[in-house]
Amino acid sequence: MSRLDTHWFTEIHEGAGSAFSLRIRKKLVEEQTPYQRIEVFETTDFGNFMVIDGCTMVSARENFIYHEMMTHPVLYTHAAPKNVIVIGGGDCGTLREVLRHSEVASAVQVEIDERVTRLAEQYFPELCELNEDPRATLIFGDGIQWIKDAAPQSLDVVIIDSTDPIGPAEGLFSRSFYEDCRCALRPGGMIVQQSESPLLHLHILRDMHTSMRSAGYNDVKTLQFPQMIYPSGWWSATIARKGEEIAGLREADVAAKPFETKYYNADIHRAAFALPTFLQQALAQ
Ligand code: SAM
Secondary structure, three states, rough: OEOOOOEEEEEEHHHOOOEEEEEEEEEEEEEOOOOOEEEEEEOOOOOOOEEEEEEEEEEOOOOHHHHHHHHHHHHHOOOOOOOEEEEEOOOOOOHHHHOOOOOOOOOEEEEOOOHHHHHHHHHHHHHHOOOOOOOEEEEEEHHHHHHOOOEEEEEEEEEEOOOOOHHHHHHOOOHOOOOOOOEEEEEEEEEEOOOOOOOOOHHHHHHHHHHHHHHEEEEEEEEEOOOOOHHEEEEEEEEEEEEOOOOOOHHHHHOOOOOOOOOHHHHHHHHOOOOOOOHHHHHHH
């Protein structure tokens, strides 16, 4: 639920008895697509800001934390990520970070709502700056169906950068979807999914761990990072592996990475997987 005052956008988190606001200068666009309502605002301090169905999605100022943490931990853990798919992620920020890795030979983004990407191109051009990379393919369609149809053992990494588990994204949080992803992954392949707030959505995290394990994944682990514009300001991603092989962080490659990151580094990588006691207990097998 959201409320637009004269100078503030507010997302109310009814169930948590809390709310988050950004001061806005003006509304740049509002569109109802077949899938969702998209709004873009110009804020006074956070740059442009996208909202989908009243929920905060991306701000120009702080999206780097989310996009770096959705990509570099998994890509620097997989031994040799060549073929990567991003499900959702229509703002293209996750795709951009994937394409920074020179060992990635192909990166496909499957976003259900083309308007999210077209508006990102217009209002967040910095996130879309690698969309013309010859290794990138933008597909507009349902990620659930795309994964079902994907050739078995054709992918190394699946990144699920989705909206909350409602509407078209609901099926992206299901055991059958994880099974289809597992089928599309090569042995040693990895999956990472945004997994909501550890504080407010513990049940989603717990269900995700259970579903990924029962879909046959190993090493199901959650990493955490701050994300001011999302409910509670504290967010997570959950990572899992197909197969027994245990590879760790490719430290030397992180140290020698040929691109800049603003948030991610080897210390952050290790620290992100350290969990507070209540999460350790909730996510224990
Ligand atoms: N970072 C954001 C967050 O955690 O709140 C998510 C951003 S991204 C804009 C999420 C995208 O997932 C949306 O653009 C939405 O259209 C897309 N999406 C939702 N369900 C989908 C599906 N089944 N297949 C492909 N894309 C989907």
